[in-house]
Amino acid sequence: MNAPVSTPTSAPALTKNQSLVFDVLTRSDAPMSAYTILDRLRDHGFRAPLQVYRALDKLLEFGMVHRLESLNAFVACAHPESECCGQGHGHGHGTVAFAICESCGHVSEFHDHEVDHRLGDWAKAKNFKPAKTTIEIRGLCGACGA
Amino acid sequence: MNAPVSTPTSAPALTKNQSLVFDVLTRSDAPMSAYTILDRLRDHGFRAPLQVYRALDKLLEFGMVHRLESLNAFVACAHPESECCGQGHGHGHGTVAFAICESCGHVSEFHDHEVDHRLGDWAKAKNFKPAKTTIEIRGLCGACGA
């Protein structure tokens, strides 16, 4: 009874908990910490952090959610579904960057091919095998900037 | 008696605690968490996390130490002291990137002008005012890679 529920749409089937977490993140206009998500889902039966973390682990694996390392928080993926450097797993997007407004909390997700290549070249030159790349710009968005 | 001690060399004068923390980080060949630093300094009178965090805050401000967001850990700056995009504060280096080996823990700090500009251009186009940029590549270093 806890198995993922298949849908007629695309994307991997989500379990109930995964759907709940994903919905909360999707509706939010700012990153959320795992504990904030937990609080939003108390009414839906969530009682412990692990319920959230387990769902997040899967959503991250599916590429439907991103973790913001500099914030210890999570956002729903904002990709237009299909991007240039599809790289195999899940949603299929390569390295992505985030611009995080420290005033209003808004996050812009974007991909810059050039940056990606440039870092790839450095890695190749140093014989470094990249697994996951984090790019986060903290600052003030257009609406909040002086 | 707790004021910074002036030295004949360059760089800002460090207090005793700041020096101790910086020395530990400098001697380490891998990033250290604040609590690991604390443990290393018990013999020197450190008893509480705040002693470490306060020293780290200053060292970060001076640009002598960097925080690795994806690791919640800290490293001594590995710059050759003077770099291209000096940007005012402290040591005077612009945005820097880190390649972190997930096997041996070794960290390479580098600066890529092109990447820096590219992200700057994106920000300018979006009217986003960057304050601090994080770039971290996790993977396997040349020595550890298959």
Added chain:
DNA sequence: ATGACACACGTTATAGCATAACGCAATTGA
């Protein structure tokens, strides 16, 4: 000198983020 101020420090307590370890239930596939 004396007071105001800034700053480093030490201590205790608390807040916030993340995982370990256990056992149960349902699904899958041999």
Added chain:
DNA sequence: TCAATTGCGTTATGCTATAACGTGTGTCAT
């Protein structure tokens, strides 16, 4: 049917970071 896998719920624990309080010490203007 049996074993392997996956998701789930619960309790306890560990790691990371800061709040709030008070102390001592230099600096500098009065």
